[in-house]
Amino acid sequence: MGNSYRIALAGNPNTGKSTLFNALTGLRQHTGNWAGKTVSLAQGNVQYKDKTFNLIDLPGTYSLFSNSSDEEVARNYIVFEKPDVTVVVLDATSLERNFNLALQVLEMTKNVIICINLIDVAEKQGITINERILTNRLGVPVIKISARNKKGFPMLLDTIDRIVTGAIECEPVQMTYSDDIEKQIKKIEPKVYELVGNQLSTRWVSLRLLDGDEKLLNEINQRFGQRRQHNEYSTVI
Amino acid sequence: MSIPKIMKLVNGEKGDLIQITSLNLDGVMRRRLLDLGFVAGAIVEVIRKSPLGDPIAFRVSQTTIALRKEESSQIEGMLITDGE
Numbered sequence: 001m002g003n004s005y006r007i008a009l010a011g012n013p014n015t016g017k018s019t020l021f022n023a024l025t026g027l028r029q030h031t032g033n034w035a036g037k038t039v040s041l042a043q044g045n046v047q048y049k050d051k052t053f054n055l056i057d058l059p060g061t062y063s064l065f066s067n068s069s070d071e072e073v074a075r076n077y078i079v080f081e082k083p084d085v086t087v088v089v090l091d092a093t094s095l096e097r098n099f100n101l102a103l104q105v106l107e108m109t110k111n112v113i114i115c116i117n118l119i120d121v122a123e124k125q126g127i128t129i130n131e132r133i134l135t136n137r138l139g140v141p142v143i144k145i146s147a148r149n150k151k152g153f154p155m156l157l158d159t160i161d162r163i164v165t166g167a168i169e170c171e172p173v174q175m176t177y178s179d180d181i182e183k184q185i186k187k188i189e190p191k192v193y194e195l196v197g198n199q200l201s202t203r204w205v206s207l208r209l210l211d212g213d214e215k216l217l218n219e220i221n222q223r224f225g226q227r228r229q230h231n232e233y234s235t236v237i
Numbered sequence: 238m239s240i241p242k243i244m245k246l247v248n249g250e251k252g253d254l255i256q257i258t259s260l261n262l263d264g265v266m267r268r269r270l271l272d273l274g275f276v277a278g279a280i281v282e283v284i285r286k287s288p289l290g291d292p293i294a295f296r297v298s299q300t301t302i303a304l305r306k307e308e309s310s311q312i313e314g315m316l317i318t319d320g321e
Binding site for chain 1: 265268269272273274298299300
């Protein structure tokens, strides 16, 4: 199918990912108010214009550093399965907490939409969010919705459509680290490139290796074949 | 004006507001705590303590999170508001 696209939904627990998923797909995946509710990956389709969006509901996590199997599932999907668009669903009433995950996703992949949910609840609490400023600062579309009241869906679907057709080009803001870390990244990035080519963000992989993320290293080993021996990577780190 | 008091989260009393200054942990647990909002500069509130003082529930960035003393004794902060 030429015009079918995979759209992953990521976000913290209890931000309304599953509510959004159900509202868009018309499915009734059960949603619950406790962490780790979404265990396996639920999938459902949305028709929009002449396209099919295959939505994938990732487990809700606070982070994507694979501290738990939930985080690993979500991270591996975004990084290795490479959905056409990753929609990060944030809770408008606690953006500070939610942006931790959003910024991690922006480092991992390019085609990202920041979807600020529960906007009606936030407005009742007197919180106003300027999505234009956020869009400019983050380099990716920021959209306000209320999944429960089905507000903002046309805008969200239209933005997904415009990203997959190439009408919108995402340029996620790049976090700059301390000079020392930046120097190290420059040093190992070429070697990472030899290994993964354009398949993964070399900057992100470099950062993870500097952090000593062995699980990621094993995952890359498995997925990119045993082109080299483990020992050689270790010297890179 | 009193000198700001540096204390460990484990010694917080109900109602205390503590601004985190440092996390003396490494690896996965450090990462996990950072992800949950225990970052330097963040203000946490002691919500309640268990009868034996372990675990302790904190409010951090609008969410309640309970820590065991193994972790809360490794986090230091400045007492901003005394709950007493």
